[in-house]
Amino acid sequence: MTQFLSLLLNGISLGAIYALIALGFVVIFKASEVVSFTQGSLLLLGAYAIARLSDPLGFYLAALVGIAITALAAFVIERLIINRLRGAPVISLAIVTIGVDIILLTELIRRIGSDILNVPHPWGGDSVQIGDVGISENRLIAIIVAGLLIALFFLAFKFSSWGVAMRASAEDGETAALMGIRLGRVSALAWVVAGILTGVAALFLVGSPTPGVSPSAYTVALRAFPAAILGGLDSTGGALVGGLLIGVAESLAAGYQDDLLFLGRGFGDVVPYIVMIAVLLVRPSGLFGTRELTRV
Amino acid sequence: MDGVSAAADVRSDVPPVLVEDVTVRFGAITALSQVSFTVEPGTIHAIIGPNGAGKSTMFNVLSGVYKAAEGQVRFGEHRLDRMRPYQIAGIGVARSFQNIALSPAQSVAENLMLGRHHLTRAGFVAAGLRLPRATREGRVHGGRVAEIAEFLDLGDKLHTPVGVLSYGDQKRVEVARALCTEPRLLLLDEPVAGMNAEETDRMAEAVLEIRSALGISVILVEHDMGMVMSLADRVTVLDFGRRIADGTPAEVQSDPEVIRAYLGSGDEIDPSEAAEAAAAAHPSETPGTTS
Amino acid sequence: MSESTATATATRGATRRAGRTAPAPRRSYLRPLLLAVALLVLLALPLYVEEFWLRTGFAVAGAIVGAIGLNLLVGTTGQLSLAHAFFLAVGAVTYTFVAGESGGIGLADLRGLGWPPLVGMVAGVLLAGLAGLLFSPIAARLRGIYLGVASLALVFIGQHVLNSWTQVTGGFNGRSTPEFSLFGFTFGNTDPDLFVLEVPFREAERLWYLGLALALAAYVFARNLLRSRPGRALETLRDSEVAASVMGVNVQRYKGRVFLVSSMYAGLSGVMYALSIGSIAPESFGLELSVLYLAMIVLGGLGSVGGAALGALFVSALPLVFQRYADALPLVGGAGEGGLAPGEAARYLFGLAIILVVLFQPTGLAGLAARFRRRGRDPGGGPADRSASATSDSTTSVPSDPPAQGSTS
Numbered sequence: 001m002t003q004f005l006s007l008l009l010n011g012i013s014l015g016a017i018y019a020l021i022a023l024g025f026v027v028i029f030k031a032s033e034v035v036s037f038t039q040g041s042l043l044l045l046g047a048y049a050i051a052r053l054s055d056p057l058g059f060y061l062a063a064l065v066g067i068a069i070t071a072l073a074a075f076v077i078e079r080l081i082i083n084r085l086r087g088a089p090v091i092s093l094a095i096v097t098i099g100v101d102i103i104l105l106t107e108l109i110r111r112i113g114s115d116i117l118n119v120p121h122p123w124g125g126d127s128v129q130i131g132d133v134g135i136s137e138n139r140l141i142a143i144i145v146a147g148l149l150i151a152l153f154f155l156a157f158k159f160s161s162w163g164v165a166m167r168a169s170a171e172d173g174e175t176a177a178l179m180g181i182r183l184g185r186v187s188a189l190a191w192v193v194a195g196i197l198t199g200v201a202a203l204f205l206v207g208s209p210t211p212g213v214s215p216s217a218y219t220v221a222l223r224a225f226p227a228a229i230l231g232g233l234d235s236t237g238g239a240l241v242g243g244l245l246i247g248v249a250e251s252l253a254a255g256y257q258d259d260l261l262f263l264g265r266g267f268g269d270v271v272p273y274i275v276m277i278a279v280l281l282v283r284p285s286g287l288f289g290t291r292e293l294t295r296v
Numbered sequence: 297m298d299g300v301s302a303a304a305d306v307r308s309d310v311p312p313v314l315v316e317d318v319t320v321r322f323g324a325i326t327a328l329s330q331v332s333f334t335v336e337p338g339t340i341h342a343i344i345g346p347n348g349a350g351k352s353t354m355f356n357v358l359s360g361v362y363k364a365a366e367g368q369v370r371f372g373e374h375r376l377d378r379m380r381p382y383q384i385a386g387i388g389v390a391r392s393f394q395n396i397a398l399s400p401a402q403s404v405a406e407n408l409m410l411g412r413h414h415l416t417r418a419g420f421v422a423a424g425l426r427l428p429r430a431t432r433e434g435r436v437h438g439g440r441v442a443e444i445a446e447f448l449d450l451g452d453k454l455h456t457p458v459g460v461l462s463y464g465d466q467k468r469v470e471v472a473r474a475l476c477t478e479p480r481l482l483l484l485d486e487p488v489a490g491m492n493a494e495e496t497d498r499m500a501e502a503v504l505e506i507r508s509a510l511g512i513s514v515i516l517v518e519h520d521m522g523m524v525m526s527l528a529d530r531v532t533v534l535d536f537g538r539r540i541a542d543g544t545p546a547e548v549q550s551d552p553e554v555i556r557a558y559l560g561s562g563d564e565i566d567p568s569e570a571a572e573a574a575a576a577a578h579p580s581e582t583p584g585t586t587s
Numbered sequence: 588m589s590e591s592t593a594t595a596t597a598t599r600g601a602t603r604r605a606g607r608t609a610p611a612p613r614r615s616y617l618r619p620l621l622l623a624v625a626l627l628v629l630l631a632l633p634l635y636v637e638e639f640w641l642r643t644g645f646a647v648a649g650a651i652v653g654a655i656g657l658n659l660l661v662g663t664t665g666q667l668s669l670a671h672a673f674f675l676a677v678g679a680v681t682y683t684f685v686a687g688e689s690g691g692i693g694l695a696d697l698r699g700l701g702w703p704p705l706v707g708m709v710a711g712v713l714l715a716g717l718a719g720l721l722f723s724p725i726a727a728r729l730r731g732i733y734l735g736v737a738s739l740a741l742v743f744i745g746q747h748v749l750n751s752w753t754q755v756t757g758g759f760n761g762r763s764t765p766e767f768s769l770f771g772f773t774f775g776n777t778d779p780d781l782f783v784l785e786v787p788f789r790e791a792e793r794l795w796y797l798g799l800a801l802a803l804a805a806y807v808f809a810r811n812l813l814r815s816r817p818g819r820a821l822e823t824l825r826d827s828e829v830a831a832s833v834m835g836v837n838v839q840r841y842k843g844r845v846f847l848v849s850s851m852y853a854g855l856s857g858v859m860y861a862l863s864i865g866s867i868a869p870e871s872f873g874l875e876l877s878v879l880y881l882a883m884i885v886l887g888g889l890g891s892v893g894g895a896a897l898g899a900l901f902v903s904a905l906p907l908v909f910q911r912y913a914d915a916l917p918l919v920g921g922a923g924e925g926g927l928a929p930g931e932a933a934r935y936l937f938g939l940a941i942i943l944v945v946l947f948q949p950t951g952l953a954g955l956a957a958r959f960r961r962r963g964r965d966p967g968g969g970p971a972d973r974s975a976s977a978t979s980d981s982t983t984s985v986p987s988d989p990p991a992q993g994s995t996s
Contacts, residue, residue, distance in 0.1 A: 034737060035732050035736065045785055053757055081942060081946065084946060085713065085945065085946065088945075088949075090663070091661070091665055091667050091735075092945050092949065093665075094667055094732060094735055094836065095881065095885055095941065095945060096941065096942055096945040096946070098878060098881060098944060099882075099885075099937075099938045099939070099940075099941030099942040099945065100938065100943065101878075101938075102878060102882075102935075102937060102938030102941070102944075103934075103935055103939060106931055106934040106935055106938065107935075110927075110931055129937065184817035222743075222874075225736050225739060225742065226736070228736070228740070229733060229736045229737060231746050233732075233733065233736075263751075264748070264751025264752070265750075265751065266747065266750070266751075267747065269743070269747065270740075270743050270744050270746075271749045273740035273743050273744055274740070274744065275849065276737065276740055277725060277737065277740050280725050280728075280729065280733070280737055281724065281725060284725075284728040284729055284733070285733070286733075342861075346774055359833050360832075360833075361829055361832075361833065379749070379832045380832070381829070381832035381838075382832050382833075382834075382835050382836055382837045382838070384833075385832075385833060385834055385835030386835055387676055390834075391833050393797030393830060393833075396826040397826070397829065397830035398826075398830075399819075399822050399823050399826045400826070401822075402822060402823075403891075407823075409816070409819055410819050410820065410823050410831075410836075411833055411834060411835075412816075412832050413816065413819075413835040413836055414834075416816050417816060418815055418816045418817070419816075420812060420817050420848055421842055422813050423811055423815035423817050423818065424808040424809070424811050424812040425808065425811065426811045426815075430815060430816075433816075434815060434816070455707055473834065477834065511610065
């Protein structure tokens, strides 16, 4: 039972990180109809920047600057490329983000090489005990920060003028434009928000129990994609639920790995994808996604 | 040939369309509420109404794109409300789209050949290997497609990509593609929207010819009141998803509720003008005016 | 049932505009002639060209097959898939398992059926198809963009299986591929020894012809497919699913079918890949391979069979060429020398090329070639010039006049 609770708590913490990435993914999709395959390399960029800047700037400043760099990169991608493709087929938009991803990822992997860059989190690798259940301090802080950030996001989404504009343009871009909402600005802001969320996710993803920044962080970040899809690509709430679901499922599968050995070692890594397929079989638009209403 | 009795040569296999108490909801919004009407075989039946009245929704129900929450749509022994769009196409119900839904990079001929889809059989293997039956099928149906293109003045544009055609030509390709399915029931969604006066007249002429030569039923959604009043044998008027009138063009025009609906919304027609148009452009006279 | 009514309209149409027939597209005799010459050159090449180029040629042929298959799905039908690497893996592993022998290498205890390689190849294609069929309940129901992310799943699950199912796949280290043979004629260096015009025809030469034949067959099949009933249905459902279904196309079935065909192409491509490398290893079939295939069809031109072939040539040959001429190229150098490794240089180029193509040349190399051809024939360019760049969204760009108000009479 203790093991189960521990895995559950760790799963939730991992899920909170996934949820941040998935939220960014969903925000971008809602604002600009882009399925951004760049999120994985953006996350790696954030992690790399934080790791490299920690030495000269100190951890806290490095974290802030690293997150800002991630947001800035997202902003530049939107302005330079996505913004020029307004109205292009969804599939071209997705493909162009893959192009960006290839370049960014190649550059980062070249820079990181086979090293594992250390991020000197002040809380280090300590873990805390809650009753019998143990969790790394890093992950506990991740839950709290992610929770606050997500709450802030939902408030902004609901009440700020940006949130209203974004929901309006996701609903019906043409009408929103007629009402004076500047789609370009909404889209740019969405990318910035996604960049921030991804940067924060990077900060915690490379902390304990993960040893540091290595190219494998990219693969981990990709598991947030199933989270976004199974929640429903256009549902912010779905991204949250999807992230948690994926995190918990992965953590449980990894924890009970010995009982699942017949499925092969490292089975936990593919569990997110299996969960996604299972959900899509039943609900092709995800758990909370709206079925697209065809207008003819 | 005048009015309702125009359908002298109705095809024997064209049954009436019975729309009975059809209701369509999107979430909390009721787009259609208990709408009923009947389309007699071989007639031209118009559905009109102000913007947002539910005309397009009705078309989407008839062609199987939307599912009705309640009510039924019968076409002979078939229940259209229970069928998928491709099945509905398979029993001879064809539709043109208001917002052109053609493949712009394909030629006119290729777009029209799609209309032959349910009449042809070639599958992936037969087509990929160019089996004799696939090529023969393509040849035979290509001939028929050329005839239909000719009929709608598209004969010299068969090999032109649709994307470079004028708007009026694209609208005609829409109608031609629907005709290529050899329909028993033809649904035309605003076939003359955005056309100039001359193109409109030619389209009206074509619709009359289709009906008289093929003996099929035509359901028409149209904003152009002149066209509706001159072509239609019968008119159903929708407003806010309800049927507010149903009758001959003359009956509908004098219906107080129809007048109120149109005046109230400040939309589309001045009833008196429409009446004038109907009187001026009666079906029997249209062909003479343009040819 | 339609015959009588058909003639009714036909006669009307005919009497109204008697004698005017539609001009068929111009046919030039230059084209078949050029094709014949090109084919001859390709057939004669092993007599003159060294082994490196022939091996590269076979790798390119395998990529061409795979790219054509992916293009049917992504370019023609508008269904984004990142699972292509998975289906290549299914083909490659099946071939290796069916044609390979049982035996142990080091600690690994490998299984194999030891059947004729041709059976292995066919099995590879069929099994990849079967895998596609199993996934098609999902593939057929998802809209293009959902499929893009969902298909990621297959790549990662595939990686896991490749790493874990050691007896069949060789596990982490992979296993070597049995050489191909056709009715006793092996595509190896000997058995039988073969000389043509005193040039020894060894493995590279033999595989070259195999690749040529398979790529050509894949090309012709896809071309035929696109020019006929199923192809039209697929293109229409990319442009508008609703229009396609209303015109009688069973959209779900067609999406499933094209997924099946595409994965069979991938299966064949996987078998060729295994033959070309000589071994299979899990890391070869990762997400990166899927992305490379996507790069091929985007650069070549989405929806164009010839474009896919061009893109495959470019993307699969470039890293090999970089590798060979690493010394001669500026910037590119050995990994340790501070320069870019050849693979990295190629990846930068692909990424950049994808972005530039989507931004400035959405029809890819095929579109460029078409424009070039037209310019040769018709200096003015003419209105048809725009047709090639008409992408799937151009329906919406048609000036949509407001509905005519009131009466037009």
